[in-house]
Amino acid sequence: MNRTDRLYALVEELRAAAPRLLTVAALATRFEVSTRTVQRDLQTLMQTGVPVRSIPGRGGGWSIDPEMTLPPIHLTADEASALTAALAAADASTPYAGAARTAAQKIVASMAGPASAAAQELAARIVTLPTHGDSAIRTAVEHALANNMVLRLSYTDAAGHESNRVVEPAGLLTADGRWYLIAWCRTRRAGRGFRLDRIAAAAPTGEQAQPHNLTELLRGSAAAGAVQPTALASLTPPR
Structure with a gap:
């Protein structure tokens, strides 16, 4: 399992267990990686805005707020391309463009396979002249x-x-x-x-x-x- 797939799987593992806490050791065993790798992955999720949190001490562990995360999203290659094109159209002058961009980035980051490849390939072929808005x-x-x-x-x-x-x-x-x-x-x-x-x-x-x-x-x-x-x-x- 590559790192992108593991990050996505970590979120789903925490969602399935919520509100129960999962330890780093348990997650490391589940994904057959080291505890250091799991710690690094969890920190990455936190830095990208995923609502995971750590409870220190005996009986502690990691959890996620299921109401603040999306369930699994399975996009076709055409749907991924459409999302990419829509994001390109949301330039700086478009209302809520910033929020749309970060939301789309989170969705694209969760994709794998043909959908991910289609989004990346199309993204490389779209350019726009920047607009100057306040x-x-x-x-x-x-x-x-x-x-x-x-x-x-x-x-x-x-x-x-x-x-x-x-x-x-x-x-x-x-x-x-x-x-x-x-x-x-x-x-x-x-x-x-x-x-x-x-x-x-x-x-x-x-x-x-x-x-x-x-x-x-x-x-x-x-x-x-x-x-x-x-x-x-x-x-x-x-x-």
């Missing part, structure tokens, strides 16, 4: 939307007019390669779309936003016919 603004928008927080924006519209707005985020809209924050604008007392690359500054206010229906805010606008991307439909619970 990561602080993107992070502020991501946090506000995920946590339903009010934002204070400095915004420049299509005509070049600058304004300051206080908004309550409702969702994100993508169209023609651009991303828009859809929000209730307290200044205009109406739903508005703010193109992310036209936001000059974004600051959280610490205030909880009122919930707003995204479809209602889009009604009557040029984006009234917007629909949820097919790839996300299965993630949304039925209403």
